[in-house]
Amino acid sequence: MSFFKKLKEKITQQTDAVTEKFKEGLTKTRDSFAEKMNDLVAKYRKVDEDFFEELEELLITADVGVSTVMDLIDELKMEVKRRNIQDTKDVQAVISEKLVEIYEGDNSEEDNNLNIQDGQLNVVLFVGVNGVGKTTTIGKLAHKLKSEGKSVLLAAGDTFRAGAIEQLEVWGERVGVDVIKQSEGSDPAAVMYDAVQAAKARKVDVLLCDTAGRLQNKVNLMKELEKVKRVIEKEIPGAPHEVLLVLDATTGQNAMTQAKQFSQATNVTGIVLTKLDGTAKGGIVLAIKSELNIPVKLVGLGEKMDDLQQFNTAQYVYSLFSSIIEEQDEQSS
Ligand SMILES: Nc1nc2c(ncn2[C@@H]2O[C@H](COP(=O)(O)OP(=O)(O)O)[C@@H](O)[C@H]2O)c(=O)[nH]1
Ligand SMILES: [Mg+2]
Numbered sequence: 001m002s003f004f005k006k007l008k009e010k011i012t013q014q015t016d017a018v019t020e021k022f023k024e025g026l027t028k029t030r031d032s033f034a035e036k037m038n039d040l041v042a043k044y045r046k047v048d049e050d051f052f053e054e055l056e057e058l059l060i061t062a063d064v065g066v067s068t069v070m071d072l073i074d075e076l077k078m079e080v081k082r083r084n085i086q087d088t089k090d091v092q093a094v095i096s097e098k099l100v101e102i103y104e105g106d107n108s109e110e111d112n113n114l115n116i117q118d119g120q121l122n123v124v125l126f127v128g129v130n131g132v133g134k135t136t137t138i139g140k141l142a143h144k145l146k147s148e149g150k151s152v153l154l155a156a157g158d159t160f161r162a163g164a165i166e167q168l169e170v171w172g173e174r175v176g177v178d179v180i181k182q183s184e185g186s187d188p189a190a191v192m193y194d195a196v197q198a199a200k201a202r203k204v205d206v207l208l209c210d211t212a213g214r215l216q217n218k219v220n221l222m223k224e225l226e227k228v229k230r231v232i233e234k235e236i237p238g239a240p241h242e243v244l245l246v247l248d249a250t251t252g253q254n255a256m257t258q259a260k261q262f263s264q265a266t267n268v269t270g271i272v273l274t275k276l277d278g279t280a281k282g283g284i285v286l287a288i289k290s291e292l293n294i295p296v297k298l299v300g301l302g303e304k305m306d307d308l309q310q311f312n313t314a315q316y317v318y319s320l321f322s323s324i325i326e327e328q329d330e331q332s333s
Helices: 004-013 016-025 025-044 050-063 067-080 088-104 132-145 164-175 188-200 216-236 253-265 283-294 313-331
Strands: 120-127 152-156 176-182 206-209 243-250 269-275 296-300 306-309
Touching: 004 067, 004 088, 004 132, 016 306, 025 313, 050 088, 050 253, 067 088, 067 152, 067 216, 088 283, 088 313, 132 164, 132 206, 132 243, 132 269, 132 296, 132 306, 152 188, 152 243, 164 176, 164 269, 176 188, 188 206, 188 216, 188 296, 206 269, 216 253, 216 283, 243 253, 243 296, 253 283, 269 283, 269 313, 283 296
Parallel strands: 120 206, 120 243, 152 176, 152 206, 243 269, 269 296
Antiparallel strands: 296 306
């Protein structure tokens, strides 16, 4: 069975709605990627060194990340030799296969489930710079958890940015969950303390904590996050159960830099990559995983309430290659 078919089979274990979301959200990346791939294949019919060089460039411009691309190209060259592939068209299938391999690494069981256990209070802390989509993601995730039957509480920990508390309250109303807040300018650690007490008293399943993205300088921001985290840790052993770093996919290498900074300062357990729908450079998902070794747990594929999805490699790679795959499938049948 071809790898595409296997990929497709893996995907059909999920609902059509999820597949549609991924395909729709990755339209820009797919269109740009498929167009460039098709051009490349048309230009070089036979596999040679020039073809690989241009392929390398193509992947780097899709933000896949230089060292990831280098590894991928090496792997591809070996595989092409091993299978004696001559036509560039046939390389496409191998690329998708290798991408999944690279992403999944040694363990094919992806660890992109959120660490949320039944029968206890779970605390999820959201960190990241201003504008990346923290508050929006909290709103979307609250909706998702609630629709799974969990009780949710929100903590308005961004007391710094004007309007941030109100923005979270709007999401709270939309989704139908309460928000614990204090006034603008108050100590975020105090807000977290209140929120944790409220969450305990109300016996909620999940507390989602918003934080500020920009203070006067980075050192202050990191110190504040540490303080917030300490308050949570002290009140609930084992918490926070997740520290999710939110990154904006449209910012490319900037997002990589942020990831490095935040993961040095705090123990990031997962990444939320937002605005994948707004970029043609969706290759960044692969760069994050292979260069930072932090799992991308959730992806933002739009601004609406249900535009947050758990990340899934098969869905992602299938979405990127689907137009190419379907064309090839048609030709071969
Ligand atoms: N297209 C798109 N926009 C998003 C996504 N996530 C967030 N946004 C938008 O990004 C902007 C900043 O989001 P916000 O949650 O306020 O960021 P915060 O400063 O990190 O809390 C808002 O206009 C959101 O609607 C996404 O997945 N796709
Ligand atoms: Mg915010």
